[in-house]
Amino acid sequence: MSDETYPADLRYHPEHDWVRVDGDEATFGVTWYAQDALGEVVYYDPPEMGATTTVGQSYGELESVKAVSDIIAPASGEVLAVNEKVEGAPELVNSDPYGDGWLIRVRLSDPSELDGLMDEAAYRDYLQGL
Amino acid sequence: MRTSLHAAHVDAGAKIVDFAGWEMPVEYLGVRAEHLAVRERCGLFDVSHMGQIEVTGPDARDFLQATLTNDITRIGPGQAQYTLLPDDNGGVIDDLLAYALLDRFLLVVNASNIDACVGRITGLAPAGVEVVDRSPDVGMLALQGPSWAKALTPVASPEPFSLQYMEATEASVAGVPCLVARTGYTGEPGVEIMCDADQAPAVWDALMGTPYRPGAAGLGARDTLRLEMGYPLYGNELSRDRTPIPAGLKWACDLKHGGFPGAERMQREAENGTPEKLVGIVLTEKGIPRGGCPVLVDGQQVGTVTSGTLSPSLGVGAGLAYVSSEHAERGTRLEIDVRGKPKAAEVVTLPMVDSSPRKEHHS
Numbered sequence: 001m002s003d004e005t006y007p008a009d010l011r012y013h014p015e016h017d018w019v020r021v022d023g024d025e026a027t028f029g030v031t032w033y034a035q036d037a038l039g040e041v042v043y044y045d046p047p048e049m050g051a052t053t054t055v056g057q058s059y060g061e062l063e064s065v066k067a068v069s070d071i072i073a074p075a076s077g078e079v080l081a082v083n084e085k086v087e088g089a090p091e092l093v094n095s096d097p098y099g100d101g102w103l104i105r106v107r108l109s110d111p112s113e114l115d116g117l118m119d120e121a122a123y124r125d126y127l128q129g130l
Numbered sequence: 131m132r133t134s135l136h137a138a139h140v141d142a143g144a145k146i147v148d149f150a151g152w153e154m155p156v157e158y159l160g161v162r163a164e165h166l167a168v169r170e171r172c173g174l175f176d177v178s179h180m181g182q183i184e185v186t187g188p189d190a191r192d193f194l195q196a197t198l199t200n201d202i203t204r205i206g207p208g209q210a211q212y213t214l215l216p217d218d219n220g221g222v223i224d225d226l227l228a229y230a231l232l233d234r235f236l237l238v239v240n241a242s243n244i245d246a247c248v249g250r251i252t253g254l255a256p257a258g259v260e261v262v263d264r265s266p267d268v269g270m271l272a273l274q275g276p277s278w279a280k281a282l283t284p285v286a287s288p289e290p291f292s293l294q295y296m297e298a299t300e301a302s303v304a305g306v307p308c309l310v311a312r313t314g315y316t317g318e319p320g321v322e323i324m325c326d327a328d329q330a331p332a333v334w335d336a337l338m339g340t341p342y343r344p345g346a347a348g349l350g351a352r353d354t355l356r357l358e359m360g361y362p363l364y365g366n367e368l369s370r371d372r373t374p375i376p377a378g379l380k381w382a383c384d385l386k387h388g389g390f391p392g393a394e395r396m397q398r399e400a401e402n403g404t405p406e407k408l409v410g411i412v413l414t415e416k417g418i419p420r421g422g423c424p425v426l427v428d429g430q431q432v433g434t435v436t437s438g439t440l441s442p443s444l445g446v447g448a449g450l451a452y453v454s455s456e457h458a459e460r461g462t463r464l465e466i467d468v469r470g471k472p473k474a475a476e477v478v479t480l481p482m483v484d485s486s487p488r489k490e491h492h493s
Contacts, residue, residue: 066161
Protein backbone atom coordinates (compact mmCIF):
# COMPACT_ATOMS: atom_id res chain seq x y z
CA MET A 1 0.00 0.00 0.00
CA SER A 2 1.06 3.58 -0.56
CA ASP A 3 0.66 6.85 1.37
CA GLU A 4 -2.32 9.06 0.62
CA THR A 5 -1.31 11.52 -2.07
CA TYR A 6 -3.01 13.53 -4.83
CA PRO A 7 -0.38 14.95 -7.22
CA ALA A 8 -0.86 18.58 -8.17
CA ASP A 9 -0.15 17.98 -11.87
CA LEU A 10 -3.21 15.75 -12.36
CA ARG A 11 -6.89 16.45 -12.98
CA TYR A 12 -9.53 14.46 -11.07
CA HIS A 13 -12.95 13.02 -11.87
CA PRO A 14 -15.55 12.60 -9.08
CA GLU A 15 -15.55 8.82 -9.65
CA HIS A 16 -11.95 8.87 -8.33
CA ASP A 17 -10.07 8.72 -11.61
CA TRP A 18 -7.12 10.87 -12.56
CA VAL A 19 -5.86 12.23 -15.90
CA ARG A 20 -2.33 13.23 -16.80
CA VAL A 21 -2.58 15.41 -19.91
CA ASP A 22 0.20 15.45 -22.51
CA GLY A 23 -0.89 17.53 -25.51
CA ASP A 24 -3.87 15.78 -27.09
CA GLU A 25 -2.98 12.52 -25.37
CA ALA A 26 -3.65 11.59 -21.76
CA THR A 27 -2.98 8.83 -19.25
CA PHE A 28 -5.79 7.56 -16.99
CA GLY A 29 -5.66 5.83 -13.63
CA VAL A 30 -7.51 5.64 -10.34
CA THR A 31 -6.75 7.74 -7.28
CA TRP A 32 -5.29 6.74 -3.95
CA TYR A 33 -8.80 7.05 -2.50
CA ALA A 34 -10.19 4.60 -5.08
CA GLN A 35 -7.55 1.95 -4.52
CA ASP A 36 -7.89 2.29 -0.75
CA ALA A 37 -11.67 1.84 -0.95
CA LEU A 38 -11.28 -1.18 -3.22
CA GLY A 39 -8.58 -2.89 -1.18
CA GLU A 40 -5.92 -5.09 -2.69
CA VAL A 41 -6.48 -5.17 -6.45
CA VAL A 42 -6.22 -8.68 -7.87
CA TYR A 43 -7.59 -8.34 -11.40
CA TYR A 44 -7.60 -5.70 -14.14
CA ASP A 45 -9.92 -6.12 -17.10
CA PRO A 46 -8.75 -3.47 -19.57
CA PRO A 47 -10.43 -2.16 -22.74
CA GLU A 48 -9.28 -3.24 -26.18
CA MET A 49 -6.70 -1.16 -27.99
CA GLY A 50 -8.52 1.26 -30.27
CA ALA A 51 -11.70 1.16 -28.16
CA THR A 52 -13.48 4.42 -27.38
CA THR A 53 -13.80 5.85 -23.90
CA THR A 54 -16.73 8.11 -23.08
CA VAL A 55 -16.49 10.57 -20.23
CA GLY A 56 -18.40 9.34 -17.18
CA GLN A 57 -18.74 5.79 -18.52
CA SER A 58 -16.94 2.57 -17.63
CA TYR A 59 -13.96 1.56 -19.77
CA GLY A 60 -12.79 -1.43 -17.71
CA GLU A 61 -12.94 -3.14 -14.37
CA LEU A 62 -10.75 -3.48 -11.32
CA GLU A 63 -11.46 -6.29 -8.88
CA SER A 64 -10.39 -6.90 -5.34
CA VAL A 65 -10.85 -10.29 -3.69
CA LYS A 66 -14.19 -9.03 -2.41
CA ALA A 67 -15.60 -6.74 -5.06
CA VAL A 68 -15.74 -5.50 -8.65
CA SER A 69 -15.42 -1.83 -9.52
CA ASP A 70 -16.07 -0.16 -12.86
CA ILE A 71 -13.34 2.22 -13.98
CA ILE A 72 -14.96 5.46 -15.11
CA ALA A 73 -13.42 7.44 -17.94
CA PRO A 74 -12.53 10.99 -16.87
CA ALA A 75 -12.53 12.04 -20.53
CA SER A 76 -13.52 10.75 -23.96
CA GLY A 77 -10.99 9.39 -26.39
CA GLU A 78 -9.47 6.44 -28.22
CA VAL A 79 -7.40 3.85 -26.36
CA LEU A 80 -3.77 4.01 -27.56
CA ALA A 81 -2.17 1.77 -24.94
CA VAL A 82 -3.11 -0.51 -22.07
CA ASN A 83 -0.75 -0.98 -19.11
CA GLU A 84 0.12 -4.66 -19.50
CA LYS A 85 2.22 -4.50 -16.35
CA VAL A 86 -0.95 -3.96 -14.33
CA GLU A 87 -2.62 -6.89 -16.08
CA GLY A 88 0.20 -9.09 -14.81
CA ALA A 89 0.58 -7.41 -11.41
CA PRO A 90 -2.69 -5.66 -10.51
CA GLU A 91 -1.37 -4.75 -7.06
CA LEU A 92 0.61 -1.95 -8.77
CA VAL A 93 -2.65 0.01 -8.59
CA ASN A 94 -2.28 -0.11 -4.80
CA SER A 95 1.45 0.40 -4.51
CA ASP A 96 1.89 3.11 -7.15
CA PRO A 97 -1.50 4.43 -8.32
CA TYR A 98 -0.06 7.46 -10.17
CA GLY A 99 3.05 5.78 -11.57
CA ASP A 100 3.40 2.14 -12.57
CA GLY A 101 -0.27 1.64 -11.72
CA TRP A 102 -1.56 3.75 -14.65
CA LEU A 103 -4.31 1.98 -16.60
CA ILE A 104 -4.68 3.29 -20.16
CA ARG A 105 -3.35 5.94 -22.49
CA VAL A 106 -5.82 7.68 -24.81
CA ARG A 107 -6.00 10.25 -27.61
CA LEU A 108 -8.48 12.83 -26.32
CA SER A 109 -11.44 13.46 -28.63
CA ASP A 110 -12.69 16.55 -26.82
CA PRO A 111 -10.02 18.20 -24.66
CA SER A 112 -12.58 20.79 -23.49
CA GLU A 113 -14.02 18.02 -21.27
CA LEU A 114 -10.97 18.48 -19.06
CA ASP A 115 -12.37 21.84 -17.94
CA GLY A 116 -15.06 19.93 -16.04
CA LEU A 117 -12.50 18.04 -13.92
CA MET A 118 -11.15 19.02 -10.51
CA ASP A 119 -7.66 20.10 -9.59
CA GLU A 120 -5.93 18.67 -6.54
CA ALA A 121 -7.39 21.21 -4.09
CA ALA A 122 -10.93 20.78 -5.39
CA TYR A 123 -10.62 16.98 -5.29
CA ARG A 124 -9.34 17.05 -1.70
CA ASP A 125 -12.31 19.27 -0.76
CA TYR A 126 -14.59 16.83 -2.55
CA LEU A 127 -13.15 13.90 -0.60
CA GLN A 128 -13.68 15.81 2.66
CA GLY A 129 -17.37 16.02 1.85
CA LEU A 130 -17.82 12.27 1.24
CA MET B 131 -23.16 -2.68 16.61
CA ARG B 132 -19.56 -3.15 17.60
CA THR B 133 -17.81 -6.10 19.18
CA SER B 134 -15.68 -5.58 22.28
CA LEU B 135 -12.64 -5.81 20.00
CA HIS B 136 -13.55 -2.85 17.82
CA ALA B 137 -10.78 -0.62 19.21
CA ALA B 138 -8.22 -3.39 18.66
CA HIS B 139 -9.29 -3.66 15.01
CA VAL B 140 -9.04 0.08 14.44
CA ASP B 141 -5.59 0.13 16.10
CA ALA B 142 -4.50 -2.67 13.80
CA GLY B 143 -5.49 -0.63 10.76
CA ALA B 144 -8.55 -2.65 9.81
CA LYS B 145 -10.89 -1.62 7.05
CA ILE B 146 -14.29 -1.82 8.74
CA VAL B 147 -17.47 -2.80 6.90
CA ASP B 148 -21.06 -3.44 7.86
CA PHE B 149 -21.85 -7.13 8.23
CA ALA B 150 -25.34 -8.10 9.42
CA GLY B 151 -25.53 -4.83 11.35
CA TRP B 152 -22.06 -5.25 12.87
CA GLU B 153 -19.06 -3.04 12.17
CA MET B 154 -16.55 -5.78 11.41
CA PRO B 155 -12.97 -5.84 10.09
CA VAL B 156 -13.01 -7.06 6.48
CA GLU B 157 -9.23 -6.85 6.12
CA TYR B 158 -6.15 -5.46 7.87
CA LEU B 159 -3.15 -5.71 5.55
CA GLY B 160 -4.94 -7.41 2.67
CA VAL B 161 -7.17 -10.41 2.13
CA ARG B 162 -4.57 -12.46 0.24
CA ALA B 163 -1.83 -12.05 2.83
CA GLU B 164 -4.22 -12.86 5.68
CA HIS B 165 -5.58 -15.87 3.84
CA LEU B 166 -2.13 -17.28 3.15
CA ALA B 167 -1.02 -16.63 6.74
CA VAL B 168 -3.88 -18.86 7.93
CA ARG B 169 -3.07 -21.63 5.43
CA GLU B 170 0.66 -21.54 6.18
CA ARG B 171 0.95 -20.38 9.82
CA CYS B 172 -1.83 -18.97 11.91
CA GLY B 173 -4.40 -16.18 11.93
CA LEU B 174 -6.71 -14.70 14.56
CA PHE B 175 -10.28 -13.68 13.73
CA ASP B 176 -12.87 -11.80 15.75
CA VAL B 177 -16.13 -13.66 15.25
CA SER B 178 -17.93 -12.13 18.22
CA HIS B 179 -20.80 -11.17 15.95
CA MET B 180 -21.87 -14.81 15.80
CA GLY B 181 -24.78 -15.93 17.95
CA GLN B 182 -24.82 -18.28 20.91
CA ILE B 183 -28.08 -19.86 21.97
CA GLU B 184 -28.22 -21.92 25.14
CA VAL B 185 -30.71 -24.78 25.40
CA THR B 186 -31.21 -26.40 28.80
CA GLY B 187 -33.61 -28.67 30.62
CA PRO B 188 -34.13 -32.39 31.03
CA ASP B 189 -35.74 -32.67 27.60
CA ALA B 190 -33.20 -30.49 25.74
CA ARG B 191 -31.59 -33.41 23.91
CA ASP B 192 -34.89 -34.89 22.71
CA PHE B 193 -36.06 -31.44 21.67
CA LEU B 194 -32.93 -30.75 19.61
CA GLN B 195 -33.11 -34.21 18.07
CA ALA B 196 -36.59 -33.32 16.79
CA THR B 197 -35.59 -29.81 15.71
CA LEU B 198 -32.13 -30.04 14.07
CA THR B 199 -31.13 -32.26 11.14
CA ASN B 200 -28.12 -34.12 12.55
CA ASP B 201 -28.24 -36.93 15.12
CA ILE B 202 -27.48 -35.08 18.32
CA THR B 203 -27.49 -38.29 20.35
CA ARG B 204 -24.12 -39.03 18.74
CA ILE B 205 -22.36 -36.31 20.73
CA GLY B 206 -21.72 -36.26 24.44
CA PRO B 207 -20.36 -33.61 26.78
CA GLY B 208 -17.35 -31.87 25.25
CA GLN B 209 -18.25 -32.62 21.66
CA ALA B 210 -19.47 -30.44 18.83
CA GLN B 211 -21.48 -31.29 15.72
CA TYR B 212 -22.29 -29.51 12.47
CA THR B 213 -26.03 -29.45 11.95
CA LEU B 214 -28.81 -27.43 10.36
CA LEU B 215 -32.03 -25.80 11.54
CA PRO B 216 -34.75 -26.58 8.99
CA ASP B 217 -38.09 -24.85 8.54
CA ASP B 218 -41.32 -26.83 8.22
CA ASN B 219 -40.59 -27.52 4.52
CA GLY B 220 -37.01 -28.58 5.09
CA GLY B 221 -35.63 -25.23 3.89
CA VAL B 222 -32.59 -24.05 5.76
CA ILE B 223 -33.09 -21.40 8.45
CA ASP B 224 -29.40 -21.62 9.37
CA ASP B 225 -26.46 -23.96 9.61
CA LEU B 226 -24.78 -24.12 12.99
CA LEU B 227 -22.51 -25.93 15.39
CA ALA B 228 -24.21 -27.63 18.32
CA TYR B 229 -22.03 -28.14 21.39
CA ALA B 230 -23.00 -30.69 24.04
CA LEU B 231 -21.69 -29.43 27.39
CA LEU B 232 -22.08 -30.90 30.86
CA ASP B 233 -25.29 -29.11 31.77
CA ARG B 234 -26.49 -27.56 28.52
CA PHE B 235 -26.36 -27.41 24.77
CA LEU B 236 -24.86 -24.40 23.06
CA LEU B 237 -25.83 -23.57 19.48
CA VAL B 238 -23.47 -21.26 17.61
CA VAL B 239 -25.36 -19.61 14.75
CA ASN B 240 -24.70 -17.05 12.04
CA ALA B 241 -24.85 -13.38 13.05
CA SER B 242 -27.42 -12.60 10.38
CA ASN B 243 -29.71 -15.37 11.63
CA ILE B 244 -29.70 -14.93 15.40
CA ASP B 245 -33.25 -13.60 15.56
CA ALA B 246 -34.58 -16.20 13.11
CA CYS B 247 -32.92 -19.03 15.04
CA VAL B 248 -34.02 -17.81 18.46
CA GLY B 249 -37.54 -17.34 17.14
CA ARG B 250 -37.73 -20.76 15.56
CA ILE B 251 -36.22 -22.66 18.46
CA THR B 252 -38.19 -20.78 21.11
CA GLY B 253 -41.36 -21.33 19.10
CA LEU B 254 -40.86 -25.09 19.01
CA ALA B 255 -39.53 -25.56 22.56
CA PRO B 256 -41.89 -27.48 24.85
CA ALA B 257 -42.33 -26.83 28.54
CA GLY B 258 -39.23 -28.05 30.34
CA VAL B 259 -36.83 -26.75 27.70
CA GLU B 260 -35.36 -23.31 28.24
CA VAL B 261 -33.92 -21.33 25.32
CA VAL B 262 -31.76 -18.29 26.10
CA ASP B 263 -29.98 -16.02 23.60
CA ARG B 264 -26.49 -15.45 25.05
CA SER B 265 -25.19 -13.70 21.93
CA PRO B 266 -24.77 -10.21 23.43
CA ASP B 267 -22.71 -11.56 26.34
CA VAL B 268 -20.34 -13.84 24.42
CA GLY B 269 -17.11 -12.86 22.71
CA MET B 270 -15.68 -15.31 20.20
CA LEU B 271 -12.26 -15.59 18.57
CA ALA B 272 -11.06 -18.06 15.96
CA LEU B 273 -7.37 -18.99 16.05
CA GLN B 274 -6.84 -20.89 12.80
CA GLY B 275 -3.87 -22.37 10.99
CA PRO B 276 -1.36 -25.21 11.33
CA SER B 277 0.62 -23.36 14.01
CA TRP B 278 -2.36 -22.55 16.22
CA ALA B 279 -0.92 -24.49 19.15
CA LYS B 280 2.29 -22.48 19.17
CA ALA B 281 0.29 -19.29 19.56
CA LEU B 282 -1.98 -20.72 22.24
CA THR B 283 0.64 -22.59 24.35
CA PRO B 284 2.09 -19.64 26.24
CA VAL B 285 -1.27 -18.30 27.44
CA ALA B 286 -3.57 -21.33 27.95
CA SER B 287 -4.00 -23.59 30.91
CA PRO B 288 -4.43 -26.45 30.87
CA GLU B 289 -2.88 -26.75 27.44
CA PRO B 290 -5.84 -27.87 25.33
CA PHE B 291 -3.78 -29.75 22.76
CA SER B 292 -5.10 -33.21 23.35
CA LEU B 293 -8.40 -31.98 21.96
CA GLN B 294 -9.45 -33.76 18.82
CA TYR B 295 -11.28 -32.11 15.94
CA MET B 296 -14.83 -31.15 17.04
CA GLU B 297 -14.06 -31.47 20.74
CA ALA B 298 -14.45 -28.66 23.27
CA THR B 299 -13.17 -28.03 26.77
CA GLU B 300 -13.14 -25.34 29.39
CA ALA B 301 -9.75 -23.73 29.75
CA SER B 302 -8.21 -20.54 30.97
CA VAL B 303 -6.69 -18.29 28.32
CA ALA B 304 -4.77 -15.29 29.66
CA GLY B 305 -6.54 -15.95 32.95
CA VAL B 306 -9.97 -15.65 31.31
CA PRO B 307 -12.38 -18.59 31.62
CA CYS B 308 -13.04 -19.79 28.08
CA LEU B 309 -14.66 -22.56 26.12
CA VAL B 310 -11.97 -23.75 23.69
CA ALA B 311 -13.11 -25.92 20.79
CA ARG B 312 -11.25 -27.60 17.91
CA THR B 313 -13.62 -26.09 15.38
CA GLY B 314 -13.46 -23.46 12.67
CA TYR B 315 -14.52 -22.27 9.22
CA THR B 316 -11.20 -22.14 7.39
CA GLY B 317 -10.33 -25.77 6.67
CA GLU B 318 -7.19 -25.46 8.76
CA PRO B 319 -6.66 -26.99 12.18
CA GLY B 320 -7.31 -24.50 14.94
CA VAL B 321 -9.57 -23.51 17.77
CA GLU B 322 -12.50 -21.26 18.41
CA ILE B 323 -12.52 -19.57 21.79
CA MET B 324 -15.64 -18.27 23.52
CA CYS B 325 -15.59 -16.10 26.65
CA ASP B 326 -17.38 -13.15 28.25
CA ALA B 327 -17.53 -10.43 25.62
CA ASP B 328 -15.95 -7.97 28.03
CA GLN B 329 -12.91 -10.20 28.40
CA ALA B 330 -12.38 -10.93 24.70
CA PRO B 331 -9.86 -8.06 24.34
CA ALA B 332 -7.68 -9.61 27.07
CA VAL B 333 -7.66 -12.94 25.20
CA TRP B 334 -6.98 -11.20 21.86
CA ASP B 335 -4.13 -9.13 23.31
CA ALA B 336 -2.57 -12.15 25.03
CA LEU B 337 -2.58 -14.20 21.81
CA MET B 338 -1.19 -11.26 19.85
CA GLY B 339 1.47 -10.77 22.53
CA THR B 340 2.90 -14.29 22.31
CA PRO B 341 6.22 -14.81 20.52
CA TYR B 342 4.38 -16.78 17.85
CA ARG B 343 2.10 -13.88 17.07
CA PRO B 344 -0.81 -14.84 14.79
CA GLY B 345 -1.76 -12.44 12.01
CA ALA B 346 -4.99 -10.53 12.47
CA ALA B 347 -7.39 -11.85 9.85
CA GLY B 348 -10.65 -10.30 8.70
CA LEU B 349 -13.94 -11.46 7.31
CA GLY B 350 -12.57 -11.20 3.77
CA ALA B 351 -10.04 -13.95 4.40
CA ARG B 352 -12.61 -15.92 6.36
CA ASP B 353 -14.78 -15.95 3.24
CA THR B 354 -12.03 -16.94 0.79
CA LEU B 355 -10.78 -19.66 3.15
CA ARG B 356 -14.21 -21.22 3.55
CA LEU B 357 -14.90 -20.93 -0.18
CA GLU B 358 -11.79 -22.94 -1.11
CA MET B 359 -13.00 -25.65 1.27
CA GLY B 360 -16.48 -25.61 -0.24
CA TYR B 361 -18.03 -24.76 3.12
CA PRO B 362 -21.47 -23.29 2.47
CA LEU B 363 -22.37 -19.79 3.64
CA TYR B 364 -25.91 -18.98 4.67
CA GLY B 365 -27.43 -16.50 2.24
CA ASN B 366 -25.15 -17.67 -0.60
CA GLU B 367 -25.33 -21.46 -0.74
CA LEU B 368 -27.98 -22.04 1.92
CA SER B 369 -31.46 -20.54 2.15
CA ARG B 370 -35.03 -21.47 2.84
CA ASP B 371 -35.46 -22.16 -0.88
CA ARG B 372 -33.57 -25.46 -0.73
CA THR B 373 -33.06 -28.30 1.72
CA PRO B 374 -29.49 -29.19 2.74
CA ILE B 375 -29.47 -32.12 0.27
CA PRO B 376 -28.55 -30.33 -3.00
CA ALA B 377 -25.77 -28.55 -1.07
CA GLY B 378 -24.18 -31.96 -0.44
CA LEU B 379 -25.01 -31.89 3.27
CA LYS B 380 -26.79 -35.24 3.48
CA TRP B 381 -24.03 -36.30 5.90
CA ALA B 382 -25.35 -33.70 8.37
CA CYS B 383 -28.96 -34.93 8.08
CA ASP B 384 -29.96 -37.97 10.09
CA LEU B 385 -32.27 -39.44 7.49
CA LYS B 386 -32.15 -42.86 9.12
CA HIS B 387 -34.04 -41.67 12.18
CA GLY B 388 -35.72 -38.62 10.66
CA GLY B 389 -38.41 -36.99 12.77
CA PHE B 390 -37.26 -33.40 12.24
CA PRO B 391 -39.11 -30.89 10.03
CA GLY B 392 -38.57 -31.58 6.35
CA ALA B 393 -37.02 -35.01 6.92
CA GLU B 394 -39.36 -36.77 4.50
CA ARG B 395 -38.64 -34.30 1.70
CA MET B 396 -34.92 -34.66 2.32
CA GLN B 397 -35.27 -38.44 2.28
CA ARG B 398 -37.01 -38.25 -1.11
CA GLU B 399 -34.36 -35.91 -2.48
CA ALA B 400 -31.58 -38.14 -1.21
CA GLU B 401 -33.14 -41.17 -2.88
CA ASN B 402 -34.26 -39.63 -6.16
CA GLY B 403 -31.59 -37.01 -6.56
CA THR B 404 -32.17 -33.28 -6.88
CA PRO B 405 -32.44 -31.36 -10.16
CA GLU B 406 -29.38 -29.34 -9.20
CA LYS B 407 -26.31 -29.73 -7.05
CA LEU B 408 -23.78 -27.45 -5.44
CA VAL B 409 -20.34 -27.78 -7.05
CA GLY B 410 -16.96 -26.11 -6.93
CA ILE B 411 -15.89 -24.30 -10.09
CA VAL B 412 -12.52 -22.97 -11.18
CA LEU B 413 -11.98 -20.63 -14.12
CA THR B 414 -9.49 -21.93 -16.66
CA GLU B 415 -8.87 -18.45 -18.02
CA LYS B 416 -8.36 -15.06 -16.38
CA GLY B 417 -11.33 -13.61 -14.56
CA ILE B 418 -13.23 -13.80 -11.30
CA PRO B 419 -16.67 -15.39 -10.96
CA ARG B 420 -19.08 -13.63 -8.60
CA GLY B 421 -22.32 -14.57 -6.89
CA GLY B 422 -25.18 -14.29 -9.39
CA CYS B 423 -23.14 -15.00 -12.52
CA PRO B 424 -24.99 -17.43 -14.82
CA VAL B 425 -23.37 -20.83 -15.51
CA LEU B 426 -23.61 -21.82 -19.17
CA VAL B 427 -23.22 -24.99 -21.24
CA ASP B 428 -23.44 -24.50 -25.02
CA GLY B 429 -24.74 -20.99 -24.38
CA GLN B 430 -27.68 -22.24 -22.29
CA GLN B 431 -27.93 -21.40 -18.60
CA VAL B 432 -27.56 -24.52 -16.44
CA GLY B 433 -26.93 -22.87 -13.10
CA THR B 434 -25.89 -19.86 -11.08
CA VAL B 435 -22.75 -18.96 -9.15
CA THR B 436 -23.51 -18.51 -5.44
CA SER B 437 -20.05 -17.36 -4.23
CA GLY B 438 -16.95 -16.39 -6.15
CA THR B 439 -13.58 -14.83 -5.62
CA LEU B 440 -9.97 -14.96 -6.67
CA SER B 441 -8.71 -18.00 -4.77
CA PRO B 442 -5.62 -16.77 -2.91
CA SER B 443 -4.24 -20.31 -2.61
CA LEU B 444 -4.78 -21.30 -6.25
CA GLY B 445 -4.33 -17.87 -7.84
CA VAL B 446 -7.33 -18.37 -10.11
CA GLY B 447 -10.95 -17.36 -10.14
CA ALA B 448 -12.95 -19.89 -8.12
CA GLY B 449 -16.46 -20.24 -6.82
CA LEU B 450 -19.38 -22.35 -5.78
CA ALA B 451 -22.42 -22.78 -8.00
CA TYR B 452 -25.68 -24.64 -8.18
CA VAL B 453 -25.77 -26.41 -11.54
CA SER B 454 -28.21 -28.91 -13.01
CA SER B 455 -27.18 -32.35 -11.84
CA GLU B 456 -26.25 -33.61 -15.31
CA HIS B 457 -23.49 -30.99 -15.40
CA ALA B 458 -22.23 -31.54 -11.86
CA GLU B 459 -19.60 -34.18 -12.56
CA ARG B 460 -16.01 -33.34 -11.74
CA GLY B 461 -14.19 -32.18 -14.87
CA THR B 462 -17.33 -30.95 -16.62
CA ARG B 463 -16.47 -27.96 -18.78
CA LEU B 464 -18.70 -24.94 -18.34
CA GLU B 465 -18.72 -21.26 -18.99
CA ILE B 466 -19.36 -18.56 -16.43
CA ASP B 467 -21.02 -15.42 -17.74
CA VAL B 468 -19.02 -12.73 -15.93
CA ARG B 469 -20.94 -9.52 -16.62
CA GLY B 470 -21.54 -10.45 -20.22
CA LYS B 471 -18.17 -12.07 -20.88
CA PRO B 472 -18.18 -15.89 -21.02
CA LYS B 473 -15.21 -17.38 -19.16
CA ALA B 474 -14.15 -21.02 -19.47
CA ALA B 475 -14.50 -22.98 -16.25
CA GLU B 476 -14.43 -26.51 -14.91
CA VAL B 477 -16.21 -28.40 -12.13
CA VAL B 478 -13.69 -29.36 -9.43
CA THR B 479 -13.80 -31.54 -6.35
CA LEU B 480 -14.13 -29.92 -2.95
CA PRO B 481 -12.11 -28.91 -1.09
CA MET B 482 -10.18 -27.12 -3.83
CA VAL B 483 -7.05 -27.10 -1.68
CA ASP B 484 -5.17 -29.79 0.19
CA SER B 485 -6.27 -28.68 3.65
CA SER B 486 -8.05 -30.44 6.47
CA PRO B 487 -9.07 -29.19 9.90
CA ARG B 488 -8.31 -32.67 11.25
CA LYS B 489 -4.59 -32.32 10.61
CA GLU B 490 -2.38 -32.56 13.66
CA HIS B 491 -0.88 -29.32 14.85
CA HIS B 492 2.79 -28.62 14.39
CA SER B 493 4.24 -28.68 17.89
